[in-house]
Amino acid sequence: MTNVPQAAPLLAIDDLRVAYHRVAVALHGVTLRVMPQTIVALVGNNGAGKTTALRAISGFIGVDDARVIGGSIRFAGRRIENEPPHANTARGIVLVPERDKVFPNLTVAENLTVAATRRASSAERRRLDELVFALFPALAPLRARLAGLLSGGERQMLAFGSAIVCKPELLLVDELSLGLAPVVVDDLARRVRAIRRELGITVLLVEQNVGVALAIADYGYVIESGHVVLEGPAGELRGRPEIQQFYLGLATGNQVRRYRALRERPANGPGDRRQ
Amino acid sequence: MSPQLIANIVVLAAIYALVSAGYVLVYRVSHVLNLAHGELMMIGAYILVATAGLFSGNPILALLLAAVSGLVMGLVVYAVLMRWLTGEAVLAAVLVTIALGILLRGLSILIWTTQQFYPAAIFGWRNPPVHILPGVQISVASLAIVALTIIVYAALFLFLQFTAWGVRMRAAGQNPLLAEQRGIRLHAVYALAWGLSTFTASLAGMLLSLDSGVESTMATIGLKAFPAALVGGLDSLFGALVGALIVAAAEIAAIQFVNPLLSDVVPFLVLLLVLAVRPWGLFGSREQLDRV
Numbered sequence: 001m002t003n004v005p006q007a008a009p010l011l012a013i014d015d016l017r018v019a020y021h022r023v024a025v026a027l028h029g030v031t032l033r034v035m036p037q038t039i040v041a042l043v044g045n046n047g048a049g050k051t052t053a054l055r056a057i058s059g060f061i062g063v064d065d066a067r068v069i070g071g072s073i074r075f076a077g078r079r080i081e082n083e084p085p086h087a088n089t090a091r092g093i094v095l096v097p098e099r100d101k102v103f104p105n106l107t108v109a110e111n112l113t114v115a116a117t118r119r120a121s122s123a124e125r126r127r128l129d130e131l132v133f134a135l136f137p138a139l140a141p142l143r144a145r146l147a148g149l150l151s152g153g154e155r156q157m158l159a160f161g162s163a164i165v166c167k168p169e170l171l172l173v174d175e176l177s178l179g180l181a182p183v184v185v186d187d188l189a190r191r192v193r194a195i196r197r198e199l200g201i202t203v204l205l206v207e208q209n210v211g212v213a214l215a216i217a218d219y220g221y222v223i224e225s226g227h228v229v230l231e232g233p234a235g236e237l238r239g240r241p242e243i244q245q246f247y248l249g250l251a252t253g254n255q256v257r258r259y260r261a262l263r264e265r266p267a268n269g270p271g272d273r274r275q
Numbered sequence: 276m277s278p279q280l281i282a283n284i285v286v287l288a289a290i291y292a293l294v295s296a297g298y299v300l301v302y303r304v305s306h307v308l309n310l311a312h313g314e315l316m317m318i319g320a321y322i323l324v325a326t327a328g329l330f331s332g333n334p335i336l337a338l339l340l341a342a343v344s345g346l347v348m349g350l351v352v353y354a355v356l357m358r359w360l361t362g363e364a365v366l367a368a369v370l371v372t373i374a375l376g377i378l379l380r381g382l383s384i385l386i387w388t389t390q391q392f393y394p395a396a397i398f399g400w401r402n403p404p405v406h407i408l409p410g411v412q413i414s415v416a417s418l419a420i421v422a423l424t425i426i427v428y429a430a431l432f433l434f435l436q437f438t439a440w441g442v443r444m445r446a447a448g449q450n451p452l453l454a455e456q457r458g459i460r461l462h463a464v465y466a467l468a469w470g471l472s473t474f475t476a477s478l479a480g481m482l483l484s485l486d487s488g489v490e491s492t493m494a495t496i497g498l499k500a501f502p503a504a505l506v507g508g509l510d511s512l513f514g515a516l517v518g519a520l521i522v523a524a525a526e527i528a529a530i531q532f533v534n535p536l537l538s539d540v541v542p543f544l545v546l547l548l549v550l551a552v553r554p555w556g557l558f559g560s561r562e563q564l565d566r567v
Contacts, residue, residue, distance in 0.1 A: 059455070059456075061451065061455050061461070062363070063362050086460045097456065100450050100453055103445075110442050110445075113442055114443055166457060
């Protein structure tokens with residue numbers, strides 16, 4: 001599946017700039033589009049600004065001391081930058097965070113009941129609850145267990161579950177694969193596609209593991225040091241030599257390790273961006 | 276130990292437990308230590324004096340009105356004061372509650388002077404001692420305090436354990452950011468915690484004033500209930516119950532066997548002892564030691 005240019009994007013981010021503690025700028029003008037019912041991957045190295053971008057969409061709270069200082073985030077046409085997370089969740093933008101993704105002192109069942117959303121009627125809510133256990137049958141026997149006692153994979157499943165009961169329209173996933181065994185990652189990747197199919201939702205995925213991300217996604221953005229440096233349909237990105245070399249580790253012997261170092265070379269891909 | 280002594284311990288423990296529930300509620304949800312809790316309890320008692328004056332012929336209405344005011348008081352304190360401190364350092368919020376306490380104490384003296392008021396007398400109620408066992412007698416109001424403490428704790432337990440908003444309050448205490456990301460409005464949860472906290476404190480203040488009147492020194496009871504909450508571990512309601520029992524037993528024993536003048540000191544001696552051995556309290560979570 002590819003982006004259809006004439007359709008309206010569900011999420012449109014233009015020239016987004018985010019600062020922490022009023023001075024440290026973590027994003028320098030990121031622009032991206034997420035089309036309805038696609039899976040879009042935002043890939044890049046550690047510290048590239050991927051998580052910041054996702055957190056800016058989901059919303060910051062006071063203790064983050066972070067703010068969108070420029071640009072815009074439009075969700076279904078409405079501007080949502082600097083809205084609190086609960087308001088965005090109520091709009092249907094739901095995040096599966098990278099760390100602290102479940103409430104450790106609540107049981108698995110309580111981690112699902114905790115979600116407060118007025119978007120779903122109580123009948124819908126019951127249906128979503130059932131869907132969670134249908135998608136992740138491994139969680140069913142663990143209902144009464146404290147989430148703090150779950151394995152990493154089970155935690156990730158529960159985090160997806162508690163996001164699903166919020167009735168998302170846009171699911172934001174921060175690091176699907178981090179700290180998980182490859183078998184678990186493959187399994188989760190299949191479930192993400194199943195979630196998209198079952199709920200007809202849109203997914204924006206942030207990943208360090210570029211191979212995993214481009215395998216799941218329809219479209220990809222590569223972000224480096226707070227800038228988008230490359231974008232394109234996932235299949236096309238997978239085939240690009242720079243991606244294979246820097247992120248997939250398929251080529252060796254070249255001294256250049258970052259995409260930006262290649263900028264001066266003529267860029268000719270359809271989705272190339274230069275600043 | 277005589278049965279009468281045990282009855283006295285239970286009554287005092289009920290008072291401390293009822294007051295310290297409010298400390299635990301606010302701390303557990305927002306990690307803020309509300310050091311104006313005793314003053315808010317006293318204001319709750321004074322509100323009963325006011326409503327009793329207005330509706331002396333209708334005690335039920337006066338009590339109901341005062342109880343509702345207790346709930347509203349916490350919501351107002353959160354909305355006008357504490358709300359602006361969420362996301363700031365916890366220490367700043369705690370200092371603000373100290374300032375609030377001093378302000379409330381001053382205001383209460385300005386409004387109600389240092390005179391003692393007896394809302395029970397306004398209703399024309401007497402407070403006769405009842406014999407609950409042969410040779411054991413406590414006042415009717417004390418009996419009501421014990422009963423109310425049991426009801427309040429049972430209700431709070433059921434609320435926190437089994438209702439969606441109770442689970443949300445626990446969740447917000449653990450991880451405010453994730454709570455927001457799951458659609459929970461933090462301000463609503465914090466306001467609810469403050470409302471419930473001053474509601475239970477007001478109930479305690481109202482019953483204490485029905486038992487023995489209210490004057491400007493009532494706030495010290497809040498101060499003495501604070502060790503009870505800390506001994507149990509600030510984030511545990513069950514701990515508050517046990518802590519209240521320990522502190523009350525030590526205090527009554529000191530009054531009975533050593534010197535009645537010790538009564539104000541003993542709760543803090545117990546506190547020092549427990550904190551030296553288990554800094555997180557008897558039932559508190561070990562990792563939550565970022566208290567001020």
